[in-house]
Amino acid sequence: MGGINLAVTSEEKDLGVLIDDKLVFDKHITGIVNKANRTLGMIRRGFACLDKEIFMNLYPVMVRPLLEYCVQVWSPYRQDLINLIEGVQMRATRMVPALKNKTYEERLDALGLTTLIERRYRGDMIQTYKMLTKKEDTDPTKFFQMARERGDPSLFHGFKIFKKRANRKQRRNSFSIRVANPWNRLKRKEVQALKTSGFKSNLDKNEIDRRRARRERDGRLYIHLYHQTV
Structure with missing residues (x-):
């Protein structure tokens, strides 16, 4: 040029995301998890008494953003990486002495948090909504192909996406397909909201x-890995 x-390289950092030549994002995820754990250590050393209020002033601002920056690009689909990321929040919630002996699910309920798996799902849905309704300066046709809907129109929500076929796991779990x-599966009233x-x-x-339905069916809050259904 x-x-x-x-020069030929096997990985490159672009806008803070480490992209490798196989698009597996292992090194990126390991890096952000290590950084998040170091930040947790700093919080632990800096606060002798960490109650719920202080925790909720620190964790969502200092730690969680490290695990969610540009997540639509590198969202994990392998169980080991999903567990690695979720483990950060598990350890973080145990830092509150009053919650230390409770289960992860109970700690999340007490703090008003959801799992990081659910937050990634929510983020994906919000980003999809913004793109399809052109609330962002992005051409949705570069990412999505709209599906032809047949049958009872009352069952449609008007923005059905055609799921393209993909042979490789990396492609199947990329944003536009996953x-x-x-x-x-979202309801009409969710998708057809006028504002974000x-x-x-x-x-x-x-x-x-x-x-609530997943709890009754599975017995665990964080068992629902929507990546496995797409």
């Missing part, structure tokens, strides 16, 4: 019901 030979099934704030509100209200 410009008379200069370009969101197809969960997005298509309304979509978030409707999504959260219906997610409470979906979470």
Whole structure:
């Protein structure tokens, strides 16, 4: 390029995301988990008494963003990486002495948090909504192909995505393909919200019901890995 030979590399960092030549993002995820754990250590050393209020002022601002920056690009689908990321929040919630002997699910309920798995799902749905409704300066046709809907129109929500076929795991779990099934299962009133704030509100209200159903079915809050269904 410009008379200069370009070096061959197996990985490159772009806008803070470490992208490798196989698109597996192992090193990126390991890096952000290590950084998040170091930040947790700093919080532990800096606060002798960490109650719920202090924790909720620190964790969502200093730790969780490290695990969610540009997550639509590198969202994990392998169980070992999913567990690695979720483990950070598990350790973090045990830092509150009053919750130390409770289960992970009980700690999340007491703090008003959800699992990071559920937050990634929510983030994917919000990003899809913004792109399809052109609330962001992004051409949705570069990411999605809309599906032809047949049958009873009352069952449609008007923004069904056609799920493209993919042979490789990396492609099947890329953003534009992994969101197809969960997005298509959303209710009409969720998808057809006029504003992003309304979509978030409707999504959260219906997610409470979906979470309750999953608890009754699975017995664990964090068992639902929507990546495995797409």
